[in-house]
Each structure stands twice: as C-alpha cells, then as structure tokens.
Amino acid sequence: MTKALVTAHLKAFPMEQRKILELLRDQIAAELPTAKQVIKYGIPTFVVDGKPIIGFSGYKKHNSIFPYSGTVASMLKSELRNYEQTKGSIHFAVDKPFPRVLLRKILKAKFELMQQP
Numbered sequence: 253m254t255k256a257l258v259t260a261h262l263k264a265f266p267m268e269q270r271k272i273l274e275l276l277r278d279q280i281a282a283e284l285p286t287a288k289q290v291i292k293y294g295i296p297t298f299v300v301d302g303k304p305i306i307g308f309s310g311y312k313k314h315n316s317i318f319p320y321s322g323t324v325a326s327m328l329k330s331e332l333r334n335y336e337q338t339k340g341s342i343h344f345a346v347d348k349p350f351p352r353v354l355l356r357k358i359l360k361a362k363f364e365l366m367q368q369p
Contacts, residue, residue: 255289258296265310269346273310276317279352280306283359305362314343317350319362327361328354 262273280298281287284305287298295318297307307318314336319325322339325332331354336343342358344350
C-alpha cells in the first residue's frame with residue numbers, strides 16, 4: 253500500500269474537506285520525512301520502521317487524527333480539551349486546518365511513548 257493509495261483515498265472527499273486533509277498530510281510529511289504513507293485500518297497512516305505513528309481521515313461531520321495510542325490524548329489533556337475525542341481519535345472541523353503546533357505536540361508525545369520500555 254503506497255502513497256498513491258493515500259492520494260486516491262483523499263480524492264473521495266469534497267474539495268474543501270480534501271484541501272484540509274491534504275494540508276494535514278503535507279504537514280505530517282514535513283514532520284516525518286522518512287515515514288512511509290500507507291493505508292492502515294482503512295485510513296491514511298504514516299509508518300516509521302514498520303510502526304504506525306499517526307493516521308488521519310475525514311468523515312461527514314468531522315476530520316480525525318489517530319495517534320494509535322489513547323495515552324497520547326491523556327498526555328495532552330489540556331491542549332486537547334476543546335476537541336471531541338474517542339478512545340483512539342481526535343476530531344476536528346471539516347473546514348478548518350488542525351493547528352500545526354498541536355500536531356507537533358501529538359507527534360512528540362507519540363515518540364516519547366514509543367521510547368518507553
């Protein structure tokens with residue numbers, strides 16, 4: 253599963269929502285330049301050394317980020333207080349970009365978790 257499959261996945265969304273998701277994709281790619289882009293569990297995912305780091309996708313009423321760890325959200329509880337969440341996802345508006353500063357914090361927390369024994 254390749255970057256081309258991620259592109260195809262994103263083309264299924266309405267143009268405005270697709271632009272937000274493509275921006276998120278570009279931002280994640282800039283933060284994780286060595287990551288592979290794949291489809292995992294049906295969503296675009298960035299993988300490093302075979303491990304899923306972060307996924308994202310869009311839905312009818314929201315977009316979501318999937319840090320593949322419920323612990324990440326608890327580590328950033330105050331920063332994420334204004335975002336609806338499930339055990340494994342962080343939801344954000346379909347028409348507004350996800351804040352890059354917060355994306356960086358999520359990625360940093362994810363890597364911190366991965367380095368724990």
